[in-house]
Amino acid sequence: MTKGVQDMPLEVQHIRSALLREFQDRISMEDFEKKDPRERETALLSRAVSAKAARMLTDCTSEEAAAGVIDGRDDFGIDCVAFSASGSELWLVQAKWKDKGTAGFDTEAALKLVHGLKKLDNRDLDHFNERLQLLADRVHGVLRLPTCKVNLVIALIGDGRLSPETHNILEEAARDFGGLGRTVEYRVLDQRDFHRAIREDLEPQPITLKAAMDREWYTREIPYKAVIGEVSADQLAHWYGGKGDEHGNDKGHGERLYDRNVRQSLGLTGVNQTMVESMLEDPEGFMYRHNGITVQCDRIEQEYYSKRAVGQPTTLTLHNASVVNGAQTVTSAFRAYERDPEAVAEAYVLVRIISLEGAPVGFGRSITKATNTQNHMERRDFIAIDTVQSEIQKDFRLSLDKEYVFRRGELDPAPESGCSVTEAATALACMHTDSSLAVRVKGSTNVLWGEGPGGAYTRLFGQQPTAQQIWRAVQVFRLVRDQLTEVRAKLTGRPAAVVDSGSLLVAHLVFQRIGRDKFDEPDDEWELVLGEVPGQVNSVLACVIATVDILFTNKSFVTSTFANEERCARLVDAVLDTLERGTGPDSPTNLQEFMDGAKKSRQRRPQTVRLLVDHDVIADGTPLLYAPSAAEEQAIGTWLDADPRRRRASWVNDRKAPLIWEADGQRYSPTGLVSRMWDVAEWKDQWSTVQGPKQWRVSGEGTLVEIAERLWRQIADAGDSGEVVSP
Structure with missing residues (x-):
């Protein structure tokens, strides 16, 4: 040492x-x-x-x-x-x-x-x-x-x-x-x-969990011990990420809780976000809306607070425990607990605890597989029983001779033949005068199916829209989407980020510029409205890009700005006011300026071999050495060492095949040669992708990628200063 x-x-x-x-x-x-x-x-x-x-x-x-x-x-x-x-x-x-x-x-x-x-x-x-x-x-x-x-x-x-x-x-x-x-x-x-x-x-330490059940619960002992009952959601939160609690749980175990699960938690997906909100908004009703979780353990120890009987308050100690179904519920409980611990303490989750003590080999695995392959219902499934949707479907057929599908699992019609309820609802949300709907839908289309006061579904379909209104909204929405896709390809940096994050808000603004009354125009006048949409998109987008920086500074987070309802409402008001006042020479409505700016910005570095060959950076005949990763060395190192020539190549300034392999005298691309070596060495578990330029190096200069990166920085710096870089 x-x-x-x-x-x-x-x-x-x-x-x-x-x-x-x-x-x-x-x-x-x-x-x-x-x-x-x-x-x-x-x-x-x-x-x-x-x-x-x-x-x-x-x-x-x-x-x-x-x-x-x-x-x-x-x-x-x-x-x-x-x-x-x-x-x-x-x-x-x-x-x-x-x-x-x-x-x-x-x-x-x-x-x-x-x-x-x-x-x-x-x-x-x-x-x-x-x-x-x-x-x-x-x-x-x-x-x-x-x-x-x-x-x-x-x-x-x-x-x-x-x-x-x-x-x-x-x-x-x-x-x-x-x-x-x-x-x-x-x-x-x-x-x-x-x-x-x-x-x-x-030496991974087994996880020991405490589960306090102070409500009704029951147990069965034959053929294997299992306990089923209610556990407060704040206990689940402590299992995942707590700092210890009154039930005896130590510091949270994070993703290790799911070591025996077929998958870990999926992060804050739309469904999980709904669970978080459900737990916070109506904790007492949470258990009725969710399936619960399944925990496996090697052994269950049980203690009673007072009377020793089924259903009486008890604490279970679960040895070598793992959550095998319900990872999303546990993680969502932790996310909700971070926001409001008191509310989460009022929510309860149905928990099924299965002891593997005395069970045959493979029994636990079969439970894990079975509990993770059952179907689940989504919010959208429940609109299938709403008569409004079947009436809209009939209206589409009778009025427009088009298809309208609203049941999950049905194939969406061809674009010219109709639309789905998801596309229709998204278009109607953008068309709505309340910009918050477009903001929420950008986060997850799951919000489209919320019912009751303030629910998006009720606001969009509560007063049944006509097939013509829906179809025209979809037409505008598609034109906005297509125009944004075309423009996005010409933008970089912050303007491009505005398109990525603010596409639905741009659509909302275009709908507001068109006005609701236009959706009832005669067909010939409606075609004129559609023809103006691409130009509207360009004007709106340019104004949005400029106004974001004016209102919130160019240091603000673009993505979070378009996820913030209050900021988006301010942005909508400012953009509509600017566009209403006209497009004078000082108005921020010229999208071409942002496109020209993107052209002037630093270009993406060309492909490594092309850059090196075009600038004649490496002289013909320069020796190169294969630089395998640790995994490659372990897999084919013996084969490489059997003939030292297998690790060596020389450079030729040719775009397609710049490497001459010393082992056979043939010419290859850097990636092609690595792939060839893997095949000849009969590496059966080789990776599906190869990054050859990273795996060939020039002594004292680094890998081909590193040489190209240094050259590109010189070119870019020289371009900024107006100098000319010679090969």
Whole structure:
């Protein structure tokens, strides 16, 4: 053991050893090859901390966590990016390593992390490094969801204490980003969390849960013990993420609760968001609307408060427990508890607890499979029994000779032949004078089926619209959608983010500009109305793009702005007022300016081989060395070592086949050669995708991707300054 390691606190030594063992061969450190070994190790450990945090919070694999590490130049305060399995939740990790266990997180680091989030939300990726570029589509896929959740994670090898000023910065970011289901939360993982995690990796600790049943319950003993009863939802919340409770539950277990489940929680999906709202708005009625959960355990211990009899208040201790059905319910209980603990304490959930003590092998697995393959009802299913929908269907046939489908499972008609109730309801929501409907629908079409006072379905179909009104609304909605798709392809950055997040609000504005009376015009005049829609879209969109920055500044979160009903109402009023006053030379209604701006912005880097060949960066005959990942080395390393020529190639400046493989003298593309090597080596479990330019390196220069990235930065910087870059 070196002196530096000996000087570390014992707990930090344990963490260091575990991180190196798990990530040393998985995290790229090519940007530190020429640095001092101590500096390189510190950087590796910091990156490994961020990857370990991703593993702890998302339960991803070590390889997936390492692939999410983007730490390095141009990371904008984000060291690692991770995703939920459902794609609705995003983790942005900033990590700090200190050998003495004294890592901290100050206001400067907090501001940098928040700035990185804003750049992602604004689709401003031009200056991020290539590691983030590879994850860009997945990041935007999450951020464009109005019900997404972003987790800012501070991962520290230290005590995890933050100053009040740092807390304020993170809390302000959470408020600015949130709205209508969208949330930002921050959490700190400290040295104790990491030490506990590595101990569990070595020997995962069984989960023990406490379930207090103070209402009616019953039990059966034959053939296997099972207890069925009601458990308060706040207990479920503590199972998932609590800090201990009066029932004896320790700190929450997170996704480990679902280790035996066929799937983990899906994040804040539309259905889960509905469960959260249901638990908060009517906690006492929650149990009647939801199916409950199933828990498996190895053994059940039972204690009684007073009388020892079935139905009397009791506490169950569940040893080696796992939630095998109802992960969404448990996670939703935790989300609701974060917002209103008192309301959640009033909600109860039906819980079925099954002991596997004495059960045959495979019995538990069969229960898990059976409880996760049963059909469930959705809100939309219940409109099938509403006579209004069948009347609209008849009206479509008689008045328009078109189809209208409203039962889930029916095939949607061809666009020219009719529409579905979902498309119709979305169009009517945008047509409504209340912009909040369009905002809510952007979050989830599930809100379309809410009934009763204030429910979207009642507001849209309470007074049955005619087939002509519905069909014309759908026609306008489709034209708006198609025009936005065409325009979106010509925009980048913040304007593009406005299209992604504000499409339904733009549709709402176009409907308001048209006016309700136009939907009853004669057919020939209606065709004129439709002809004006693309121009209306362009004017409205340009005004929206400009007005967002005027009202909320160009530092505001675009996605959360369009998920906030109050902000959208202000935006609608301002845009309609601006357009009503006319389109003078100073009016922000010229969409072409934003398109021209996109053309002037930094272009996306060309494909690696093409860029290198076109600029003659690598001389013909330059030797290249194959740089396999740890998994590849394990799979085909023996085959590679059998003939050293298999790891070597030379460069030829040719776009299609720039590599000559020394093993056979044939020419390949970088990806084609790696694929060929895998096949010849008979690697049966090879991956479906290959990233060849990342796997061939020039000695002293880095991989082909890194060489191309450096060149592209020079080109971009020279373009900004007006200089000419010569090959």
